[in-house]
Amino acid sequence: MVLKKRLDHGFNGFQAPFIPRGPRSARRSCYSKKSVEDGQACAFELLASLAGKLLEESESSASSNASEGNHLVNDRDKQDEVRAVIAEGIHPGSCAESNFITDVPSQNSSQKSLLRAKNDLVIGRNSDVKVEAFEWENKIGRCSNSYNNKLVEAAGYFRGSYDGNVKNGFIQEREAGSSGFQRSTLADKFSLKDQLELCGSPALIDSNSNVKSPYCSESFPSASFSKHGNDTKLGFRDDDENFLRCNEVFTKSKAFRSPQHIAQPKIRKPLLSKYWKSSPKLKECELSKSEFVDVDVKPLNHKRTASHGFETSQHNTLVKRRKFFDRVSGVTSDGGFSSESVSNSPEKGINGHNPSSSAKLHMPKDSHVKFSIKSLRIPDLYIEVPETATVGMLKRTIMEEVMAILEDSVHVGVLLQGQKVNDDNRTLVQTGISCKENLDTLSFMLEPSSLLAPAAACVADPSSQCETSQPTRSSEIPVLESGNTDTLHDPSLLTNPGNLIESNHDSTTSPTDTIIENITPGSKALVAVPISPEALAVVPVSQKTKRAEIAQRRTRRPFSVTEVEALVHAVEELGTGRWRDVKLRAFENADHRTYVDLKDKWKTLVHTARISPQQRRGEQVPQELLDRVLAAHGYWSQHQAKQNGKHQAIAGSVECVQSLVMV
DNA sequence: ATTAGGG
DNA sequence: CCCTAAT
Structure with a gap:
């Protein structure tokens, strides 16, 4: 029912996402988040215990080198073990390379x-x-x-994390529903997360090349979005602290x-x-x-x-x-x-x-x-x-x-x-x-x-x-x-x-x-x-x-144009009442952006779009984006109104019929 | 935990 | 961004 309605009223020809709004628990699972987290937790427990052991052994080895050989072997094995865990994709980033350095006694000098x-x-x-x-x-x-x-x-x-991220960005479709949009280009399907990951690696940046991803730029032509997907050279800058893929293991803190x-x-x-x-x-x-x-x-x-x-x-x-x-x-x-x-x-x-x-x-x-x-x-x-x-x-x-x-x-x-x-x-x-x-x-x-x-x-x-x-x-x-x-x-x-x-x-x-x-x-x-x-x-x-x-107040972090784009794109697809999903879709890795933040940002975006350009402050959001904001906002409010109106309409029509009957 | 809306 | 009420 709900699904059908969405399809019927697709926004501007977009296909509405196939994300039924089931119970939260059910919806959550469709993002496979749980399992990922479990994996991370698991990995970390392992890392934790290994690390502890390594440290312990390194400490004790200072005083006793009786079984040094064993320690070496063990350490090696453990590190390999850790690597193996990491290699399973828990965090494909460069952290996988981090060896444990155990010989770090406290020194004052x-x-x-x-x-x-x-x-x-x-x-x-x-x-x-x-x-x-x-x-x-x-x-x-x-x-x-x-x-x-x-x-x-x-x-x-x-x-770092070049390989994995590119794979993530280019190959993976996190949601089946994200593949059916008319507008969606390869780049469009990138969630912000993907963009970040892709761009986070300067390894992607050919230093001799003039090609520069607009993601690097604070203000870039909005029209260029659809081309990013093919760019191998992406760079990204943001105030964000949550770029590193491997940081995922620490997220949600x-x-x-x-x-x-x-x-x-x-x-x-x-x-x-x-x-x-x-x-x-x-x-x-x-x-x-x-x-x-x-x-x-x-x-x-x-x-x-x-x-x-x-x-x-x-x-x-x-x-x-x-x-x-x-x-x-x-x-x-x-x-x-x-x-x-x-x-x-x-x-x-x-x-x-x-x-x-x-x-x-x-x-x-x-x-x-x-x-x-x-x-x-x-x-x-x-x-x-x-x-x-x-x-x-x-x-x-x-x-x-x-x-x-x-x-x-x-x-x-x-x-x-x-x-x-x-x-x-x-x-x-x-x-x-x-x-x-x-x-x-x-x-x-x-x-x-x-x-x-x-x-x-x-x-x-x-x-x-x-x-x-x-x-x-x-x-x-x-x-x-x-x-x-x-x-x-x-x-x-x-x-x-x-x-x-x-x-x-x-x-x-x-x-x-x-x-x-x-x-x-x-x-x-x-x-x-x-x-x-x-x-x-x-x-x-x-x-x-x-x-x-x-x-203390959270530090203010103005949305970058890139983020705005991601937000707009997500809202276009998901509507204005599903901030959690928006967050998951487009800001999953931007931990400093809560769904409330996204909602608030949308609010201000709508406001911004309505005022004259002269009144706008801060980083200028491309007009094209603001237009999309208004369009999407209009569409989804109408959609919501229809939703509401449906029942009222039923009631109303009943009344109408009744009144007609009465007359 | 999410959503909606005022401050 | 924050805070809160209502889900």
Whole structure:
């Protein structure tokens, strides 16, 4: 009945979706969400227990190496096991590559952190390649003195999960009903999720190409939507924090709503093993995606600050660390934790073309490859300090963050021609990394052990459910981008200068000046972030702060045109009364968009469409979209009216008949 | 948990 | 965006 009606009144020739509005439970199942979640949960339990074990063993192995061989074997097996689980599609993203790094005892010394970080960067356990000249250590050292901005690069690109995402995007039809729309092109069928996934990978971006996906652009011609599907080169930028496919495992976190994050990086690792051991069953909430959440790292945390040897007096200093992609806007393009490039050896003559390249591969006669990595940038820094903070405090704050990042366990991923090299056991030659090959297509990335850390965050305060503390770093930290990335310097990426801290590429001059310079209003390199009253308030670390933070409004996140398009498209198909379905269809992975948000956005869209263009504010939504909004809104209200009117009409007609009879 | 609507 | 009432 319902279904029939929808078909009868298809909107503008659209075929109405074949989504019967059954009971919610039933409807839910048609998205196969449950099973996916189960799979994820399952995977995570496994990951959890494995991780715990690994950590435990690594800890104990320090004191006893009696059964070291077994441990090694076991670890290997477990990792393979984990990989197997991941490979089953639970999260096809790059997280699958994340090895557990277990040798990360707490260290208080910055030096040790650096050294460890350096050691973690050895490329390929079984590889002949040695990291010979890790200049980045020097860089960092310099930075610690001079705050060379090169170190503090606020963002970068997510790379990875190319394969899986393309598959998801191009091949999968999540719902049978989505295939029958007249208007629907391949691209149209992309949910926002798919777009995000596709675009999230810079591996898709040919740096030598001028082709640029409109998704990258804040304002793009709406007409171009239908063509995206065929573009292999998609790029996407958004303030969204929920891009990473692998983040799905952390999604749906309630913690997202209650940003109560007190940093306790020091206790993270020790507690980690205990935590995972004792609580193999993790709630989603506990697996907080803290790294995707605004995380307030309070230097008030003495454990942390003291450990770094900073006398942090900044009761009112607030450091926010966000997920990699948050606040990407306006950031340089070539990656976060990244050196500027990798270039071939001088022998190949390529290095000459790129004198600024910071990493060089030398290939002497013995066929050994030497990597020189000049500098690394640190992504994912979002720092807030009050205006009254001193420059020194700012420096210390940044330094803390930097050191904290370096302390985190990271490992290196290798990309060859944009493809991840997953097999650690293959030789370089087999993999295609040899003196003869195109080494300029080789790139590396730093990856934190993101699978482990988020849970630890919850350990900080067991009393409160999801009070996560220290976030992990970004799930994926590109490093050592090879090749030129000029096309990524898209001006459209610089549209939202607010709330970001960015390093200055070319700041080779007096770094001290640089930072002062950069903090000047208007400077693109470092934008002073307005601080919230809550953060400014100097209160004892008590419930006051807590309450204030919990009660804090969600950060405003204007809908991008892309999102609007997705919304409009979904509403066109689903109507205005099914926000949950809209959410599931088009914003499933955009966890910060609730169905209420979507509904509200639609409301404002309708309003926007009705007012004159002059009255509109913010990012201009293409008129074409607004027209569609009005059309769809009109259609669906009418449709709804008909629905209602049906019964009334019946009643009315009865009355009518009655009255006729009476007359 | 969703939906609808006011603030 | 938030809050709430009503489903």
